[in-house]
Amino acid sequence: MMPEMLDKLDRYRAEMVRRNIPSGVVEQWIGAALPCATLTLDGGGPVVGRYGxxxxxxxxxxxxxxxxxxxxxxxxxxxxxxxxxxxxxxxxxxxxxxxxxxxxxxxxxxxxxxxxxxxxxxxxxxxxxxxxxxxxxxPQGELRMAADVSLPFHSSKAKATDHGWRGEDLPWAPYASIHSDLWNVVDGRDFPRGGWVQVGGYALEECMDVTP
Incomplete structure (x- = not known):
């Protein structure tokens, strides 16, 4: 991953440890991190597309x-x-x-x-x-790209059984609400003008289905 992505994960790790989240859970979360691109109207990065x-x-x-x-x-x-x-x-x-x-x-x-x-x-x-x-x-206008990193927000996954599919909690499920709050703190950005487009990474919202 790029340096700015690793720096964001380091800040997240430090904040989770400060909140006494078990280190094993924190490392599992960070180990699931995926790179992504965040596209906004207000960014300073290269133009990669446009709204409208x-x-x-x-x-x-x-x-x-x-x-x-x-x-x-x-x-x-x-x-x-x-x-x-x-x-x-x-x-x-x-x-x-x-x-x-x-x-x-x-x-x-x-x-x-x-x-x-x-x-x-x-x-x-x-x-x-x-x-x-x-x-x-x-919104209308040029979309500019910033390298970013994404962590999963889903707290369960689908598991096949003899009787069909059932949901299974992931290790971080008991800390999901804390994770969501802290990731927003680490992210440190206000809601940008026109919102944003994320390319890659995880969905920001868990669907009703248990497949993220």
């Missing part, structure tokens, strides 16, 4: 199911930062709506592919005008 802008899709590509949120340049997202085997070039298009089931969608557009601007009107805009208003308020 026109939706440019290949002519034969299907319509997305959710509004367009952001585009990311794969060539500008190195694997040592994201921890992901992304394509070496081309763009990732991100689509989402916060109040609709299903979460979101990702589409890949290869480098050099012919594209055209596509304007989409979703049916739920007519059913609920608030959806359209929320989409219009999505």
């Amino acid at each position: 802008g026109p939706l440019l899709l290949p002519p034969g590509a299907p319509d997305p199911e959710f509004p367009f949120v952001a585009s990311l340049n794969c060539a500008d997202l190195p694997g040592k930062v994201t921890g992901l085997p992304l394509p070496p070039d081309g763009r990732l298009l991100l689509f989402a709506f916060p109040d609709l089931d299903g979460g979101g969608q990702v589409m890949y557009v290869p480098e050099g592919a012919a594209v055209e601007e596509r304007v989409i009107t979703f049916e739920y805009y007519d059913e609920d005008p608030d959806c359209l208003e929320i989409s219009k308020q999505y």
